[in-house]
Amino acid sequence: MSTSSGINADLGLKLKRFVTPDHPEVNYAQAEKGIKAWLTTVDHKKIGLMYLGAIAFFFFIGGLLALLLRAELWTPAKTFLDADAYNQVFTLHGAIMIFLVLVPSVPAALGNFFLPIMVGAKDVAFPRLNLLSFYIYLAGATFSLYSIVTGAVDTGWTFYTPYSATTGTSVVSMTLGVFILGFSSILTGLNFIVTLHKLRVPGLTWGKLPLFCWSLYATSVIQILATPVLAITLMLLVMERTLKIGIFDPALGGDPVLYQHFFWFYSHPAVYIMILPGFGIISEIIAIFSKRRIFGYWFIALSSMAIALIGFLVWGHHMFVSGQSTLSSIVFSLITFFVGIPTGIKIFNWVATMYKGSISMRTPMWYAMIFLFLFTIGGFTGVTLGTLSVDVHLHDTYYVVAHFHYVMMGGMLIAFLGGLHLWWPKMTGRMYNERWANIAAFLIFTGFNMTFFTQFILGAKGMPRRYYNYIDQFQSLHQFSTVGTWVLALGFTIILIYLLQSLGKKGVIASKNPWNGRSLEWLTTTPPVLENFTYTPVVIHGPYDFHKPIAEFEYGIESHGHGHHDASVHHSNEESVNA
Amino acid sequence: MDKLGSLFLPPAKSTNAADVDALFGFISITSVIIFVGILIATIAFIIIYKRKSDNDVTSLNDHNTTLEIVWSIIPVFLIVYVFYWGFTDYLKLNIPPANAYEVQVIGQKWNWAFKYNNGYTSPNELHVPKGRPVKLVMQSRDVLHSFYIPDFRIKHDVIPNRYTTVWFEAIESGESVIFCTEYCGTSHSDMLAKVIVHEEEDFQKWLKESGGRPADMPLADYGKMLYTKSGCQTCHSTDGSKLVGPSYKGLFGSKKTFTDGSSLVADETYIKSSILNPSEHVVAGFAPVMPTYQGILSNDDIDAIIEFIKEQK
Amino acid sequence: MSHNSSAVQSHVAHHFVDSEQQFDAAKFGMWIFLVTEILFFGGLFAAYIIYRAWYPDLYTMASTQLDTTMGAINTGVLIFSSLTMALSIWAAQHNDKKKTGIFLLVTIACAFAFMVIKYFEYTHKFHLGIFPGEAYTFTGIDHPKAHIFFSIYYMMTGLHGIHVIIGIGLIFWLWMKNNKGSFNSAYYTPIEIVGLYWHLVDIIWIFLFPLLYLID
Missing domain, CATH: 2.60.40.420 (Cupredoxins -  blue copper proteins)
Structure with missing residues (x-):
């Protein structure tokens, strides 16, 4: 299939080759100008960027809170915060990082920007709903932040009853905030599922979908199935505090363990909301920078779906010592182990993809390697925690804290940074300084391990989490961990500086396909035009067919104002142009 | 494994601890072995297959079902083994012997x-x-x-x-x-x-x-012992600093104003009722968080604590 | 028709190819939304089931306080409104603007009737002292957890009631649009998807009625 006529015959479409220039005359950011155009835009790319800005802002706040926490733990007793302040700070750190940063990070920012481009659509299926979900996100964030002003929250991000039903702090505004954020997440998931089902361009079969799209599909399924349960749980908690309905509060005849079941029924699948999109990014990066067909495409794609589904059946592993029945614990432990299998499959396939590849260690690839390193440790320690007898010792210690930071931060956040560095040139049209980018990646890797590997040791030794004071023998480990956070902070600061610098006057202009990618986002201009393509792309090869000439990826059909794929076009008399 | 244990785990001082430690050790060491394997493979590939030119020809092999099955099945055996081990130990941890x-x-x-x-x-x-x-x-x-x-x-x-x-x-x-x-x-x-x-x-x-004050111990000293042992010192200082609850310094005989606006002089009756029924009179400026000590401190214990508080002038 | 973009009907948004794709997407999106709604209620059903398993006698005793007749009438009213909703879609498909409007109005009337009956049920209970949670003062049920049953009752029926009110708003909006002549056989997507929503509200009530009122 080296000529377009052969391709035409296969698809029954009159194809033309569209060679897109590197830079458009008017890109999406220039098409509608001014603050108002940004705030009222329904363009998925602008909405994605607004999410990116908001998420970066909240990550900055959450990160500052983390620095405060670690600084307070410099000494075993009071360093500079009092106990109540410390408890509020760790609650806010957790709630902000999870609900305002990790859950929306990749789907709402990078996913919003790239999913429609990757399927060749002009926008997501419901653009106005997409904008609405951004404003719902802001409203939820405002509620959550309002709770800081009115007396903070000191329950931990898990809001366990009966403590959360009785403490004097602003639990109601915080839970309402999270409740509202849930709807933003649901709407994004809904939009992605419909977009993937209904708006793919001709030729883009499920088997040719970039793996990032598959991972967002799996994520969206969890978002729409699990988030409503969290919403109703938080609603019940609000009712518990206001009307004292007595479902969760033992003082009123309720059952606190029931709350934990409800909470983890959402919040465990939510962990996969926070990691699956990361898997997608890593698949893209490893394929592009190994310049090789991804190994085990279907295994990677379907293992995401498997994780999404099995992920619904493992919530009880948070409760091995909580007072659920022994039988439940045993069943939950067994199922938990089986989530490990599809995760392992992904890791093996990624490594296999590098075999006999042509590996180029550019910045995004460094992040993918850091991801592999950290996430694998996070995964293995997850097995340790899923083991019943061992978890009895490790539950609610720093071992758990270290584990979920390896998975969430070492996994999702590193993947997010990888994706950001992969797609930054496409989004902004500018290339960042790669030397500084590699230095920052190295600092983050080092700082991360200093901070959190230490916490595995602390936890195994019995240091409980959420402790303001601790016994003296843990001090040196705590101090080492605190120093690690400074290295991390330095790394993130460098990233902020060179990314902003790349946008400035001296920034280097990026070409449309700096990494030689094959999926649709690399075929349009940099930055993309308002409706992503000036033609309707037709997909002939898979997104990882690097051995095929790039020309064969540039076929499409004329666009007629409305939408892209157009079944009636083969009745037209347009001439195809031979490649 | 003992050395690994002492590096990571606290001393094992119960009959079940050794089993838990052995399993922790097994999982950790197996994980390290597999992890190092992945790490070596990754680094080797980065070096061996380093990009030489943009026209490098790469392998077109994009799947191998046998390989996929192998790296799915071997972990299944491992995790079932680990699950079973953890499960039997968990039962041991959960079922107390009848003569306990x-x-x-x-x-x-x-x-x-x-x-x-x-x-x-x-x-x-x-x-x-x-x-x-x-x-x-x-x-x-x-x-x-x-x-x-x-x-x-x-x-x-x-x-x-x-x-x-x-x-x-x-x-x-x-x-x-x-x-x-x-x-x-x-x-x-x-x-x-x-x-x-x-x-x-x-x-x-x-x-x-056990129970009660040793015969040769003065009442106030016993009160001091109870003050540290019963957890009073977590919330009540003796040096005047404000913790979760009011300080004991100068407490006895002082006039206390409560959240409902009423006030009382802190005498024996007041202190005793504060210990047994703490939410009845909450001093203004403090949260009603103190638990009752009903059934935990005896009348003699409370007398001793009152003596101790009297001494904190 | 794609050669001439003016031939593409004005209701098709810029990013869709044609009316059919837009209709499919809207309907599919609504189905997904309904799944989230079911899970939203699912949390309450789970709480219901768990407490019923723990205290079966409580449920038997407490449900005697619920008025089966009123519940049954409400069930009938909602089922009928589902029918009129479906008929309004049928009328729109047949370009019958007048009938579409009438069926929509009947649906709204049924929804109001449902809320009025619900109002009488609630006020009667408030009168007896059957409030959710702490305010519960009724002494007619000899069970220490009686307030929890009614907390669940109020949460479930209350959440359902909110959905009925939202439904009234949506159907009223359809009625206004219909008056402007927005719907025809080629474009009736909003009626179709609001109809799906309304059927779900109906179905949830069909589950709530036996689960709460008809316990022997």
Whole structure:
């Protein structure tokens, strides 16, 4: 299939080759100008960027809170915060990082920007709903932040009853905030599922979908199935505090363990909301920078779906010592182990993809390697925690804290940074300084391990989490961990500086396909035009067919104002142009 | 494995601890082996298959079902083995022997109390005999707590309106720390207690002598002992500094104004009622968080604490 | 028709190819939304089931306080409104603007009737002292957890009631649009998807009625 006529015959479409220039005359950011155009835009790319800005802002706040926490733990007793302040700070750190940063990070920012481009659509299926979900996100964030002003929250991000039903702090505004954020997440998931089902361009079969799209599909399924349960749980908690309905509060005849079941029924699948999109990014990066067909495409794609589904059946592993029945614990432990299998499959396939590849260690690839390193440790320690007898010792210690930071931060956040560095040139049209980018990646890797590997040791030794004071023998480990956070902070600061610098006057202009990618986002201009393509792309090869000439990826059909794929076009008399 | 254990784990002082440690060691070492394997492969590929030119020809092999099955099935065997091991040990941790010695545990913000069958309640110190299974029957008076002894590798949540149990058998005498591991508010991290393991005859002796003040100890000194042991010092200072509750310094005989606007002079009756029924009179500027000590401190104990407070001028 | 973009009907948004794709997407999106709605209620059903398993006698005793007749009438009213909703779609498909409007109005009337009956049920209970949660003062049920049953009752029926009110708003909006002549056989997507929503509200009530009222 080296000529377009052969391709035409296969698809029954009159194809033309569209060679897109590197830079458009008017890109999406220039098409509608001014603050108002940004705030009222329904363009998925602008909405994605607004999410990116908001998420970066909240990550900055959450990160500052983390620095405060670690600084307070410099000494075993009071360093500079009092106990109540410390408890509020760790609650806010957790709630902000999870609900305002990790859950929306990749789907709402990078996913919003790239999913429609990757399927060749002009926008997501419901653009106005997409904008609405951004404003719902802001409203939820405002509620959550309002709770800081009115007396903070000191329950931990898990809001366990009966403590959360009785403490004097602003639990109601915080839970309402999270409740509202849930709807933003649901709407994004809904939009992605419909977009993937209904708006793919001709030729883009499920088997040719970039793996990032598959991972967002799996994520969206969890978002729409699990988030409503969290919403109703938080609603019940609000009712518990206001009307004292007595479902969760033992003082009123309720059952606190029931709350934990409800909470983890959402919040465990939510962990996969926070990691699956990361898997997608890593698949893209490893394929592009190994310049090789991804190994085990279907295994990677379907293992995401498997994780999404099995992920619904493992919530009880948070409760091995909580007072659920022994039988439940045993069943939950067994199922938990089986989530490990599809995760392992992904890791093996990624490594296999590098075999006999042509590996180029550019910045995004460094992040993918850091991801592999950290996430694998996070995964293995997850097995340790899923083991019943061992978890009895490790539950609610720093071992758990270290584990979920390896998975969430070492996994999702590193993947997010990888994706950001992969797609930054496409989004902004500018290339960042790669030397500084590699230095920052190295600092983050080092700082991360200093901070959190230490916490595995602390936890195994019995240091409980959420402790303001601790016994003296843990001090040196705590101090080492605190120093690690400074290295991390330095790394993130460098990233902020060179990314902003790349946008400035001296920034280097990026070409449309700096990494030689094959999926649709690399075929349009940099930055993309308002409706992503000036033609309707037709997909002939898979997104990882690097051995095929790039020309064969540039076929499409004329666009007629409305939408892209157009079944009636083969009745037209347009001439195809031979490649 | 012992060396690894001492690097990562606290000393193993119960009969079940060694099993847990062995499994922890097995998982950790297996993980390290597989992890290093992945790491070596990755680094090797980065070096061997380094990009030489943009026209490098790469492998077109994009799947191998046998390989996929192999790297799915081998981990399945491993995890089923680990699950089974963890499951049998978990049953051991969860089923106390029939002859276990029973102690009642009460958790409340922010202290522990241990009730013995002779009626004595030991605040924040759990005394147990060595070499005999001990079963703890636990309940909470307020919010969730979790009872954790790292050296024994046991932990269980303590829940209001419900009894939960853990058991252990200590294998050497000495002291170990008890933590609360379920977040429970301001002084969560100060909700510490000690478990003191005695030789059997020492334990019997302790049990016989326990309860009440040693004959030669002045009342106020005994009060001071209770002040530290029962957890009063977590919230009440003796140097005038403001913690969760009012300081004892200069408390006795002073006039206290309460949140409802009323006021009283802090005399014996007031202090006793504050210990037994703390929410009745809450001093203005403080939260109503103190738990009751009804059933934990005896009348004699309370008299001793009052004597001690009188001395804090 | 794609050669001439003016031939593409004005209701098709810029990013869709044609009316059919837009209709499919909207309907599919609505189905997904309904799944989230079911899970939203699912949490309450789970709480219901768990407490019923723990205290079966409580449920038997407490449900005697619920008025089966009123519940049954409400069930009939909602089922009928589902029918009129479906008929309004049928009328729109047949370009019958007048009938579409009438069926929509009947649906709204049924929804109001449902809320009025619900109002009488609630006020009667409030009168007896059957409030959710702490305010519960009724002494007619000899069970320490009686207030929890009614907390669940109020949460479930209350959440359902909110959905009925939202439904009234949506159908009223359809009625206004219909008056402007927005719907025809080629474009009736909003009626179709609001109809799906309304059927779900109906179905949830069909589950709530036996689960709460008809316990022996």
